[in-house]
Amino acid sequence: MFLKRIRVTKDGKRHTYWALVKTIRTARGPRHQLVSYLGELSASKRAGWAKLAHILDHRPEPTLPLFEFDGPTEPVPETVDVCVRKVRSERTRDFGDVYLGLLLWRALELDKLLNRLLPRARQEMPGSVMAAILTLARFCEPSSELHIDDTWYERTALDDLLGVPAEAVNKDRLYRTLDRVLPHKPALEKHLKERFTTLFDVRYDLLLYDVTSTYFEGEAVGNPQAQRGYSRDHRPDCKQVCIGLVVTREGLPVAYEVFEGNRNDVTTVEQLVEAMEAKHGQVDRVWVLDRGMISEPNLQFIRQRRGSYVVGTPKAMLKRYQRQLTEQGWREVQEGIEVKLCPGPEGEETFILCRSVDRREKERAIHDRFERRIEQDLSRLAERLQQAKTQPNRAQVERQIGRMLGRNSRAAGLFDIQVTEIKRGSRQGFLKLTWNKRPDWRQWAELSEGCYLLRTNLVGWSAEDLWKTYTQLTQAEAAFRTQKSELRLRPIWHHRQDRVQAHILFSFLAYVLWKTLEQWMSKSGLGQGPRPLIEDLARLKAHDVVLATCTGRELRIRCVAKPDQSQWILLSHLGLAIPTRLGEPRWQR
Numbered sequence: 001m002f003l004k005r006i007r008v009t010k011d012g013k014r015h016t017y018w019a020l021v022k023t024i025r026t027a028r029g030p031r032h033q034l035v036s037y038l039g040e041l042s043a044s045k046r047a048g049w050a051k052l053a054h055i056l057d058h059r060p061e062p063t064l065p066l067f068e069f070d071g072p073t074e075p076v077p078e079t080v081d082v083c084v085r086k087v088r089s090e091r092t093r094d095f096g097d098v099y100l101g102l103l104l105w106r107a108l109e110l111d112k113l114l115n116r117l118l119p120r121a122r123q124e125m126p127g128s129v130m131a132a133i134l135t136l137a138r139f140c141e142p143s144s145e146l147h148i149d150d151t152w153y154e155r156t157a158l159d160d161l162l163g164v165p166a167e168a169v170n171k172d173r174l175y176r177t178l179d180r181v182l183p184h185k186p187a188l189e190k191h192l193k194e195r196f197t198t199l200f201d202v203r204y205d206l207l208l209y210d211v212t213s214t215y216f217e218g219e220a221v222g223n224p225q226a227q228r229g230y231s232r233d234h235r236p237d238c239k240q241v242c243i244g245l246v247v248t249r250e251g252l253p254v255a256y257e258v259f260e261g262n263r264n265d266v267t268t269v270e271q272l273v274e275a276m277e278a279k280h281g282q283v284d285r286v287w288v289l290d291r292g293m294i295s296e297p298n299l300q301f302i303r304q305r306r307g308s309y310v311v312g313t314p315k316a317m318l319k320r321y322q323r324q325l326t327e328q329g330w331r332e333v334q335e336g337i338e339v340k341l342c343p344g345p346e347g348e349e350t351f352i353l354c355r356s357v358d359r360r361e362k363e364r365a366i367h368d369r370f371e372r373r374i375e376q377d378l379s380r381l382a383e384r385l386q387q388a389k390t391q392p393n394r395a396q397v398e399r400q401i402g403r404m405l406g407r408n409s410r411a412a413g414l415f416d417i418q419v420t421e422i423k424r425g426s427r428q429g430f431l432k433l434t435w436n437k438r439p440d441w442r443q444w445a446e447l448s449e450g451c452y453l454l455r456t457n458l459v460g461w462s463a464e465d466l467w468k469t470y471t472q473l474t475q476a477e478a479a480f481r482t483q484k485s486e487l488r489l490r491p492i493w494h495h496r497q498d499r500v501q502a503h504i505l506f507s508f509l510a511y512v513l514w515k516t517l518e519q520w521m522s523k524s525g526l527g528q529g530p531r532p533l534i535e536d537l538a539r540l541k542a543h544d545v546v547l548a549t550c551t552g553r554e555l556r557i558r559c560v561a562k563p564d565q566s567q568w569i570l571l572s573h574l575g576l577a578i579p580t581r582l583g584e585p586r587w588q589r
Contacts, residue, residue: 004032076585080555086548094140095157095560096540096567099578101136102161104513104520107199110135113191117184129162130177131506133169138510140534142488145174157542160558160582178502185505189255190279192512196252200519206286206469207254208247209272209293210476211265214490214504215240223497227261232480233490241492243480243504244268246276251475252515255279256508258501265292270301277305286310286458288473303457310456310469313351318453321353325447330355333464341463344455352454352466360450367445370411377404378417382433391429394419413441483511486531524573533570540567542582554588557581 006017021032105111111128118127136158137148153159154166181188196202213231215238220226226239233240240261246254255276259268269289276285284306289298291312302309318325321342330338336357341350381400385392397419405412417435424430454470461469483489489507494500517530526533540561547555559581563571571578 074587076555076587080547081550083548083550088546090544090546092541092543093157094155094538095542096537096578097140097534098136098156098158099161099540100517100534100537100576101139101513102132102158103576104139104516105132105135108192108195108512108516110188110191110509113188114181114184117187118180125164125168125173127177127180129164130169130173131181131509132162133158133164134174134177134506135509135513138487138506139513140538142486142510144493145171145178148174157560157582160542175499178499178506182498182502182505185501186279188505188509193254193280196248199516200250200252202248202250202252204248204254204280204285206249206288206472207276208249208288208473208476209244209269210290210473210480211242211244211259211268211292212480212484213240213242213261214484214492216495217491217493218495220492220495220500222495223500225258225260225497225500229260229262233484238491241500241504242268244272245476245479246272247476247479249469249472249475250515250519251479252519253479253508253511256504258504265290266295266298269293269298273302273305273307282306284308286469288470290473299457308456308458310454310458310466312470313453313455315448315452318448318451319444321351321453322444322447324353325355325451331463333467337467339463339467341466349455349457350459350466352456352463352470353451354454354467355451357450359452363449367411367414367449370408371414373408374404374411374415378415378433378435385431385433388430391427392431394421394431397431397433414438414445479511479515482514483507487511487514520574524575526570526573536567536570539564540578546588555585556588557585558583 004019004021006019008015008017019034021034024033111132114128114131115126118131120126133148133153134145137143137152140156141152143152149169149171153169159165193204213229213233215231215233215235216223216226217238220239223241225241227241228236228239229242231238231240242259242261242263242265243256244259245256248254255272257268257272257275259271273287282305286308287302287310289309289311291314294311294313299309299311324340324342330340330353332338338355340353342353344351378401381397381404385397401417401419405415414437415435416438417433420432420434421428422430422432454466456466458466487507487510489504492500492503494503514530517533518528521530521533522528540563542558542560545557545559547557549555560579562580563578
């Protein structure tokens with residue numbers, strides 16, 4: 001069933017009536033059968049009858065608005081006589097944050113790209129518009145597609161900004177948009193790379209790569225990538241997927257890949273490098289990788305492809321440079337941080353010794369804390385063994401010691417622990433626990449605290465430049481923090497593999513808006529904290545002002561609140577002018 005509009009012209013005046021009809025099949029094809037004649041209806045009554053029609057027909061909510069605009073509206077004169085006491089304000093909606101997000105979306109020309117990639121199907125909303133809604137929701141108020149349908153969209157002024165009525169935005173259409181956009185992920189990444197170059201003159205000679213994980217709520221049985229593995233979210237009880245992200249030195253996201261939740265970081269490097277080369281060509285690049293990505297095959301793979309790298313190394317490799325730690329030749333590159341270049345054993349690589357005062361204090365505090373914990377636990381265990389009235393199980397005691405050292409692994413190497421059997425009275429098999437502290441471990445710990453080692457195959461770079469290049473890896477770490485906290489990438493509620501990947505894609509697009517705004521703010525002298533600015537502009541509301549005229553008719557004007565002083569300052573720095581009105585005044589029907 002649906003509502004059918006019937007237009008009649010009587011005495012030179014046009015009337016619009018409504019009827020509830022249903023479609024039936026006949027020998028001459030489908031025909032409309034009248035169910036009920038409704039006459040003239042107000043907007044609220046039409047919405048109620050439309051909903052009732054779909055309930056009676058046992059169908060889901062409509063995917064297109066049942067009512068279209070009636071064509072040109074009656075012109076509004078420049079001046080009208082208003083009954084002041086009947087003036088009122090209606091439909092207060094969020095404006096500032098969605099308006100800002102839409103500006104960013106269009107500045108990146110994502111609307112134009114998706115209009116080309118997603119041709120409009122018959123009886124369907126433009127995919128580019130629905131994709132914008134999904135991305136703006138993740139950018140402004142991250143939540144589920146159901147939340148967008150139920151609450152968020154109708155609270156915003158996007159119906160005016162995009163021309164999409166609230167009844168056209170439903171969860172089914174949002175889910176279909178996820179499915180339609182996902183196959184175009186490579187095209188989106190390529191387009192964003194070109195736009196970043198145009199807008200910010202970004203270079204791609206140096207790329208930062210890191211991996212994180214995000215977990216699921218539920219079993220996710222329909223997703224083979226959902227596996228249990230090392231959880232950066234401290235949720236080992238949940239299945240997860242791993243996400244590898246590539247960003248520029250400015251932190252602008254270039255590409256990402258989704259891996260199985262139990263995938264080892266080391267095994268992702270070759271796949272990611274090949275994916276980047278397939279999208280952007282094989283050129284000389286510098287890859288900055290954390291020590292968790294490092295293996296000799298990975299480094300050899302990058303060298304064979306004419307690539308360069310600056311990478312962290314495992315702590316154990318630092319021991320090879322114990323002598324250099326005690327020698328002179330350190331250079332201060334920043335207050336409290338010193339570096340030193342050391343040639344590699346085969347001459348193809350350079351190693352960079354780094355030591356930090358702040359890091360030394362932190363590691364020393366960690367060692368001291370773990371040392372005290374182990375000593376306290378050993379003392380309690382030794383006392384229990386001394387007071388035991390029955391013969392203890394040696395294997396059980398050794399397992400207790402193992403768990404104790406595992407909980408405090410940073411200082412476990414300091415202790416040399418012995419469990420010996422003793423005789424008590426006439427009975428054998430009792431245990432005695434003793435321990436010593438190794439002076440060689442203590443000496444190495446004091447020497448290496450605050451120190452770490454980098455390696456590179458770059459030639460001609462100074463120690464300062466190499467250290468600063470590696471520290472830019474924090475941009476990738478910051479990207480993960482923003483997506484998890486500000487954009488609420490986790491937890492994932494979807495269960496199908498394609499929907500999970502689409503969820504991550506739209507989180508990626510929202511982060512693109514975030515970093516674009518961050519660059520814009522930085523160039524405008526507003527710092528680099530987008531969230532306070534978004535929240536401040538979110539206080540800008542749109543609302544409808546209804547003017548009751550002296551002739552008995554009502555005039556509706558959709559207005560935007562005037563920015564206060566702090567908002568005006570922000571908008572001035574960004575070079576933005578907020579519209580005072582949305583659309584033209586319209587007579588109430």
